[in-house]
Amino acid sequence: MTAAVPPELALLALFRSEVAHHTVVLEEGLAGLKQNPNAVKPLERMKQEVHAIWGGARIVELESIVHLAQAMKESLLALQIHKITLSSAQLDCLTQIIILFHQLAETAVEEIVTWVKGHQAEIERLIVTISGLVAETLTRTELVEQPQNSVALSTQVTDSDNRIITDPALLGLFLSEVEAHTVILNEGLLALEINPSATEQLAALMRSAHSIKGAARVVGLEMVIKLAHLMEDCFVAAQQGKLTFVSEHIDILLHSVDRLTTMAQVVKSGTYQDLTQLSQENESLTVALNSILTGSLSPIPLPVTQSISELMIPKMPPPSLTPAVESISQSAVLVNGNTEFNSPAVRRKALANTDRTVKVTATKIERLMGLAGEIVVSTRWLSPFSESLLALKKSHIELARILEKLQETSEHEQTFFKWVKKAQAKTKECKLFLAEKLNQLDIFTSHTTTHSDHLYHEMIGVRMRPFADSIQGYPRMVRDLARELGKKVHFEMIGKTTEVDQDIQEKLEAPLNHLLRNALDHGIEFPEERLAIGKAETGYLRLEIGHRSGMLMITVADDGRGLDLARLRQKIAQKKLASVEMIKQLTETELINFLFLPGFSTMEQVTEISGRGVGLDVVHNMVHEVGGVVRAVSTPGKGMSFQLELPITLSVVRTFLVTIAGEPFAFPLARIERCLKLPKANIERVEDRQYFRFGNTNIALIDIHDVLDKIQPTYQQNELAVVVISDRLNAYGLVVDKFLGECDLVVRPLDPRLGKVANMSAAAIMLDGSPVLIFDIDDLVRSIDNLLIGKRLRKLDELSEPSPSRRKRVLVVDDSITVREMERKILENQGYEVEVAVDGIEGWNAIRIEHFDLLVSDVDMPRMNGIDLISRIRQHEELKSLPIIIISYKDSKEHRLQGLEAGANYYLTKSSFEDNSFIEAIVDLIGEA
The missing domain is CATH 1.20.120.160 (HPT domain)
Structure with missing residues (x-):
C-alpha cells in the first residue's frame, strides 16, 4: 500500500503547480509591457495572475510570498490607473520577482518551506525595492503637481520646492x-x-x-x-x-x-x-x-461658479475645528518653527481622517455636569447604607444566639421567659431597623431612577441641534431659484428652533431640497397667471417644523395650483402602471402614492430643475429608512402640502415586541400597519396561497418561521397573532407566536464584521438584560417576495412533516486550483456532494444541466466573473431561487455590496475557512447534508 500524502504537502503541490502556470502568463505580460508600456490588457492580466498567487500563498501560509505578491500587485495597480509610469528600474525589479516565482515552482514540494526561509533576505529586498520605486515615483509626480506660485500667506515660509507652509x-x-x-x-x-x-x-x-x-x-x-x-x-x-x-x-x-x-x-x-x-x-x-x-x-458679467438651478444647500466645515487641527498637527512637519x-x-x-464633530451648547453641557454630580453624590450614599446592613446582620446573629440560649434553658422557667423577652425585643428592633432601611432603599432607587432618566434624556439631547443649523441655506436657494424661474415667492420658515437629531438633519437635506424645488417649479404659478385667477402675484411657500406626539413633524406647503388628478391618471396610464379600469377606481390618496415611485414625473419635459422623476422617490426612501411616514395632500387650485413624520432621534426607536420560536424580536412601530388576533376561520385560500380580508383589502398570510427558517410550531389555538407590514406595493400578515407589547429600545448597530444580516437592521438590550434583534422591514418584505417565488409554503392549519433525507449537492466555481480543492475537502467532510467548475462559463453550463442545492463562487475569474454568473442565475426563471455564497479575498464594503446586490445570499472572505462561518452559512441556507 502507498502511504497517504499529508494534507499540507498536497496543498503545497497544488500551489506549486499553480505558481508555475501563473508565472508563464506573467512573463508574457511583462514582455508585452516592454514593447508597449501603456498597454492595458497585459497589466490587467498580470494583476489577476499575481492575485491568484497571493491567494494561494495565503492558503498554504507562506507569508513572505504573500507580501511579495501584494507589493507586486500594488505596483501593477498604480501602473494601471496611471499613477506612475513604468521605468527601467521597475521593469528590472518585476523581472527579478518573476524569476523568483520560477525558482519556487521548480522547488521540490517537501523543500518549499525551507526554500522560502532561505530566500527570505532576497524576498524582503525585492519587496522594499518595488515599494520604494512606486513611492518615489508617486512623490515625484505629486511634487510636479505642486503650485509654483501660490497665494501669499502672512505666516507662510517656503522651502526649496516653493511649497506652502502655514499654521x-x-x-x-x-x-x-x-x-x-x-x-x-x-x-x-x-x-x-x-x-x-x-x-x-x-x-x-x-x-x-x-x-x-x-x-x-x-x-x-x-x-x-x-x-x-x-x-x-x-x-x-x-x-x-x-x-x-x-x-x-x-x-x-x-x-x-x-x-x-x-x-x-x-x-x-x-x-x-x-x-x-x-x-x-x-x-x-x-x-x-x-x-x-x-x-x-451697469450690466456686468459676474463669475458663475455654480448654476443657480443646480444650487444645493451649502455645506461648510464644522464650527469646532480643534480635532481637525490636532490631527493635522500630528501629520505635519515642523520647518523653521512653522507647520508644513x-x-x-x-x-x-x-x-478627512479627523473624527466627526457635533455641536453642543454650553447649557446642555452644564446640565449634564449637574446631573453627573447628583449621581456621584447619590452613589456615595450606598457606602453608609451598606454599613447599616452590616449592623442589621450583627443583630440577626445576636438573635440567633438568643434563640440558642432559649433552647438550652427551656427547662428553667424563669430563665426561659427572660430570654424570650430579649428575643422579642431584638426581633422588634430588627423589624423596625429593616423597615427603615427598606424605606431608604426605595427613596434611593426612586432618586437614582429619576437622575438616570434625566441623564439619559440629556445625553440624547446632546445630539439634538436647532433645525435652523441645517436650513440656513434654504432662503437663499428659494430666492435664487424663484428669480431664475421668473416667479415671486414669499418663503416662511416656522419652528426653526425645534431640536432635531443631527443624523436626521443630515438625511433631511436632499429630501427637503427636492420638495422646495418641486413646489417652486411645479406648484407656484407665474405672477401673471396668479393675477389672472385672482391670487396675489407673490406666491407663498412654507416650511414648518415641530414636535407632535413624540414625533418630528415637517410640513412643506405652497399656495400654488395643486395637483391635477386627471393629468396624474393620464400619466399613470401612459406608463402602464395600472389598468385603465383600476385607475378610474383609485382614490385621491392612492393616486398621490404613485408620485413616490422611482422615475415617475408629471412633467412633460426634463429641465435642469425637475422632470427626471427622482425627487419624491428620494423623499420616500429617506423617510422609510429612518422609520417614518410621508403623506401628501392636494387641493386643486389652492396648493399642495407634504408632511413628513419622523422619529425625533435615531438612537431610540419605539418598537412592538413579539416572540418567535421562543426568542424576542422587535418590529419598528412606525413601519407596522396594524397588529391583530386573527381567527383561523377567517383564513381563506386562492391558488394555494393563504390570505385574510381586512376591510376591502386581501392581505397575504405568511408564517414568519418560514422567512426566518425557524422551527415551525403547531398552531393549536383558535386565534393567530398577526403583524401586518407593507411596502409601496404589497402588504403581508406575519404570523408570530405571541405579542409582548410596545417598548422603547436604545438602538445598537450590528458589528460591521457580520456584514448585512438578513432581515435585521439593528439590535437592542431589553430592561431584563436580554438581547433583541430589530427587523429591517424593507429587507423582510424582499425576503418574503423571494420566498413566495415558486415555493410551496406550509399551511398554518397543517402539521409540518419532515422532508425525506437526500444528500445535498454543491457546485464550487473558482479559477484557483488550491481554493477549489480546499472548498471541496471542507464540503465533502461535512457530507455534501461536490462538483467543481474552473470559471464562470463552465459553472453557468453546469448549473443549467444538473441540479444543485447551492452555488459557491469566486468573484475574479476569466471568461465570466462571479458577479455576471450570479446575475444570469437570478434572471433565469428556474434557477433564480438557488442559494448562492460568494467567497472572495476582496473584503471592502463596496465589493460586499456589489455581491449582495447581484443576488448572493452570503458574501464571505476566504479567511472564513479558518473558522466555522463558511459551514454555518451553508447550513443556514440549505441545512446539513
Missing part, C-alpha cells in the same frame, strides 16, 4: 470665521431685499464683512481681504445713507458671499493652485462692487 491652527480659525459670518451675510442680504428700509441689518452685515477681512489678514489671503473690504465699504455707505440697495446690488453682494465660501473651501482642501485661478475670476466681482459704490451700476503640509494630498487626507 493649521490659524487656518482653522479662518475657516470657522468664514462659516459663521457668511450665514449672517446671506440672511441679512435676503432680509434687506424684502425690506430695503431695514437698516438695522446693515450693522450686522458690516461687522461680519469686517470679521472675515480680519481673519483673512491673519492668514494673508489678499483676495479675500480685498473682496471683504469692498463689501464692508458698501454696507458702510448704505449705513450713511449714500446708497440704497436694490435687487441688482443684492445679486452682486450674494455672489460675493458665494465667492468667499468657495475660497474658504479651496483653502480647506489645500489646492492653492485653484485660488490663483479664482483670483483672476474675482476681477469682475471687484468691478461690480466698485460700481455699487460709485453709483454707476507636505502636499495638498497630505492636507486633504489629514482633514
Whole structure:
C-alpha cells in the first residue's frame, strides 16, 4: 500500500503547480509591457495572475510570498490607473520577482518551506525595492503637481520646492470665521431685499464683512481681504445713507458671499493652485462692487461658479475645528518653527481622517455636569447604607444566639421567659431597623431612577441641534431659484428652533431640497397667471417644523395650483402602471402614492430643475429608512402640502415586541400597519396561497418561521397573532407566536464584521438584560417576495412533516486550483456532494444541466466573473431561487455590496475557512447534508 500524502504537502503541490502556470502568463505580460508600456490588457492580466498567487500563498501560509505578491500587485495597480509610469528600474525589479516565482515552482514540494526561509533576505529586498520605486515615483509626480506660485500667506515660509507652509491652527480659525459670518451675510442680504428700509441689518452685515477681512489678514489671503473690504465699504455707505440697495446690488453682494465660501473651501482642501485661478475670476466681482459704490451700476458679467438651478444647500466645515487641527498637527512637519503640509494630498487626507464633530451648547453641557454630580453624590450614599446592613446582620446573629440560649434553658422557667423577652425585643428592633432601611432603599432607587432618566434624556439631547443649523441655506436657494424661474415667492420658515437629531438633519437635506424645488417649479404659478385667477402675484411657500406626539413633524406647503388628478391618471396610464379600469377606481390618496415611485414625473419635459422623476422617490426612501411616514395632500387650485413624520432621534426607536420560536424580536412601530388576533376561520385560500380580508383589502398570510427558517410550531389555538407590514406595493400578515407589547429600545448597530444580516437592521438590550434583534422591514418584505417565488409554503392549519433525507449537492466555481480543492475537502467532510467548475462559463453550463442545492463562487475569474454568473442565475426563471455564497479575498464594503446586490445570499472572505462561518452559512441556507 502507498502511504497517504499529508494534507499540507498536497496543498503545497497544488500551489506549486499553480505558481508555475501563473508565472508563464506573467512573463508574457511583462514582455508585452516592454514593447508597449501603456498597454492595458497585459497589466490587467498580470494583476489577476499575481492575485491568484497571493491567494494561494495565503492558503498554504507562506507569508513572505504573500507580501511579495501584494507589493507586486500594488505596483501593477498604480501602473494601471496611471499613477506612475513604468521605468527601467521597475521593469528590472518585476523581472527579478518573476524569476523568483520560477525558482519556487521548480522547488521540490517537501523543500518549499525551507526554500522560502532561505530566500527570505532576497524576498524582503525585492519587496522594499518595488515599494520604494512606486513611492518615489508617486512623490515625484505629486511634487510636479505642486503650485509654483501660490497665494501669499502672512505666516507662510517656503522651502526649496516653493511649497506652502502655514499654521493649521490659524487656518482653522479662518475657516470657522468664514462659516459663521457668511450665514449672517446671506440672511441679512435676503432680509434687506424684502425690506430695503431695514437698516438695522446693515450693522450686522458690516461687522461680519469686517470679521472675515480680519481673519483673512491673519492668514494673508489678499483676495479675500480685498473682496471683504469692498463689501464692508458698501454696507458702510448704505449705513450713511449714500446708497440704497436694490435687487441688482443684492445679486452682486450674494455672489460675493458665494465667492468667499468657495475660497474658504479651496483653502480647506489645500489646492492653492485653484485660488490663483479664482483670483483672476474675482476681477469682475471687484468691478461690480466698485460700481455699487460709485453709483454707476451697469450690466456686468459676474463669475458663475455654480448654476443657480443646480444650487444645493451649502455645506461648510464644522464650527469646532480643534480635532481637525490636532490631527493635522500630528501629520505635519515642523520647518523653521512653522507647520508644513507636505502636499495638498497630505492636507486633504489629514482633514478627512479627523473624527466627526457635533455641536453642543454650553447649557446642555452644564446640565449634564449637574446631573453627573447628583449621581456621584447619590452613589456615595450606598457606602453608609451598606454599613447599616452590616449592623442589621450583627443583630440577626445576636438573635440567633438568643434563640440558642432559649433552647438550652427551656427547662428553667424563669430563665426561659427572660430570654424570650430579649428575643422579642431584638426581633422588634430588627423589624423596625429593616423597615427603615427598606424605606431608604426605595427613596434611593426612586432618586437614582429619576437622575438616570434625566441623564439619559440629556445625553440624547446632546445630539439634538436647532433645525435652523441645517436650513440656513434654504432662503437663499428659494430666492435664487424663484428669480431664475421668473416667479415671486414669499418663503416662511416656522419652528426653526425645534431640536432635531443631527443624523436626521443630515438625511433631511436632499429630501427637503427636492420638495422646495418641486413646489417652486411645479406648484407656484407665474405672477401673471396668479393675477389672472385672482391670487396675489407673490406666491407663498412654507416650511414648518415641530414636535407632535413624540414625533418630528415637517410640513412643506405652497399656495400654488395643486395637483391635477386627471393629468396624474393620464400619466399613470401612459406608463402602464395600472389598468385603465383600476385607475378610474383609485382614490385621491392612492393616486398621490404613485408620485413616490422611482422615475415617475408629471412633467412633460426634463429641465435642469425637475422632470427626471427622482425627487419624491428620494423623499420616500429617506423617510422609510429612518422609520417614518410621508403623506401628501392636494387641493386643486389652492396648493399642495407634504408632511413628513419622523422619529425625533435615531438612537431610540419605539418598537412592538413579539416572540418567535421562543426568542424576542422587535418590529419598528412606525413601519407596522396594524397588529391583530386573527381567527383561523377567517383564513381563506386562492391558488394555494393563504390570505385574510381586512376591510376591502386581501392581505397575504405568511408564517414568519418560514422567512426566518425557524422551527415551525403547531398552531393549536383558535386565534393567530398577526403583524401586518407593507411596502409601496404589497402588504403581508406575519404570523408570530405571541405579542409582548410596545417598548422603547436604545438602538445598537450590528458589528460591521457580520456584514448585512438578513432581515435585521439593528439590535437592542431589553430592561431584563436580554438581547433583541430589530427587523429591517424593507429587507423582510424582499425576503418574503423571494420566498413566495415558486415555493410551496406550509399551511398554518397543517402539521409540518419532515422532508425525506437526500444528500445535498454543491457546485464550487473558482479559477484557483488550491481554493477549489480546499472548498471541496471542507464540503465533502461535512457530507455534501461536490462538483467543481474552473470559471464562470463552465459553472453557468453546469448549473443549467444538473441540479444543485447551492452555488459557491469566486468573484475574479476569466471568461465570466462571479458577479455576471450570479446575475444570469437570478434572471433565469428556474434557477433564480438557488442559494448562492460568494467567497472572495476582496473584503471592502463596496465589493460586499456589489455581491449582495447581484443576488448572493452570503458574501464571505476566504479567511472564513479558518473558522466555522463558511459551514454555518451553508447550513443556514440549505441545512446539513
